[in-house]
Amino acid sequence: MNQESWDVIVIGGGAAGLNAALVLARARRRVVVVDAGEPRNRFAPHMHGFLSRDGMSPLELLEIGRAEVRGYGGEVVSGRAVRAGGEAGAFTIELDDGRMLTGRRLVIATGLRDELPDIPGLARQWGRGAVACPYCDGWESRDQRIGVLATSAMSVHQAGLLRQWSADVTFVGPLTADLDPETRAGLEARGVRIDARAVSAVVEDADGTLTGLTLEDDSVLPLDRVFVGPRLEANDELLRQLGAARAETMQGEWVASDAFGATSVPGVWVAGNSAVSHALVVMAAASGASVATQINADLVGDDTRRALATQSSR
The missing domain is CATH 3.50.50.60 (FAD/NAD(P)-binding domain)
Known part of the structure; x- marks a missing residue:
């Protein structure tokens, strides 16, 4: 060689x-x-x-x-x-x-x-319950409970896209508090829920299947799939x-x-x-x-x- x-x-x-x-x-x-x-x-x-x-x-x-x-x-x-x-x-x-x-x-x-957000359990779910691309995994997430982590301005685009695949979409994280009124109104008009609480962990069951997100107040947001913009x-x-x-x-x-x-x-x-x-x-x-x-x-x-x-x- x-x-x-x-x-x-x-x-x-x-x-x-x-x-x-x-x-x-x-x-x-x-x-x-x-x-x-x-x-x-x-x-x-x-x-x-x-x-x-x-x-x-x-x-x-x-x-x-x-x-x-x-x-x-x-x-x-x-x-x-x-x-x-x-x-x-x-x-x-x-x-x-x-x-x-x-x-x-x-x-x-x-x-x-x-480079994923430093959220306990997220890396373990990467590629399975936690994914990035709506065009890659949107069909497989259709009609499920979808969470979109607000990690950057691009996350708004992600949340808007995913409403096409499911009527149960939650846009979650402190960055959602900074949404401009027009963007917020547009998402909510299409049925996207907005939750400004911080995410503290990814929850999975005994079989390793993602079941939700733990939020800052220790409550759990039940989900089937989480989309992340790394x-x-x-x-x-x-x-x-x-x-x-x-x-x-x-x-x-x-x-x-x-x-x-x-x-x-x-x-x-x-x-x-x-x-x-x-x-x-x-x-x-x-x-x-x-x-x-x-x-x-x-x-x-x-x-x-x-x-x-x-x-x-x-």
Whole structure:
């Protein structure tokens, strides 16, 4: 591995990284995926909104994806990339076990992590009774007792969306006290209850099923599902090391990229949640495919320049 040079090194073995690698391998590029084995959605038993894959385990999707990439000659290696350097044509990646990779182009698809509110019991329910995305888990929560934790301004949007799936929605937490009158009136007109009491714990039964929230006065709000807007933190250390420019987004500061995933660093692209924080699995996979076509075109130009230089030197 240390002696090989790759056309493209893909950092991140989620849907975005694997789809990028698949397209590049099919284009007969020498591609390697570095996979730390920690996809963001590993806590969820299923994923949704992915045509022909609706309801599939996200881990099963990745297992199939790794096999497909390898089937076209791509490599998938287990490990964590800890350092990145170099420039277009000669990037270097160091793994946590000391292995070194060199490549002409980079795809960073390390995604993000969800930082949950510090509420006892919440992390244990994450991906099961406590979830984030209405489009991922709204159908499975239909007609149930739904609670929406008020964690940020985006929680208002979440509460409004979830009323589509259930008539029993409670928007809960101290931040609801700061709702402007128009927003409050709109939510209440649609039947969303608003409760400004603080949440002190997530309640579950003996089987580990979420049953409600304990509030600041020790009363329990009975619920079947809780939706949470976690703080999103980009796994962007490598991009910082490479000096990629950043931009302010709705989710805070994120790496800046164009519509095709190209960053400010020549030869470095981002895909999936590394490019767009709100990308669902199907969107992440699509962005990986899009990035791959851009990189292959870029490499074709590079190959042409090399061929002309070789020809002129004869």
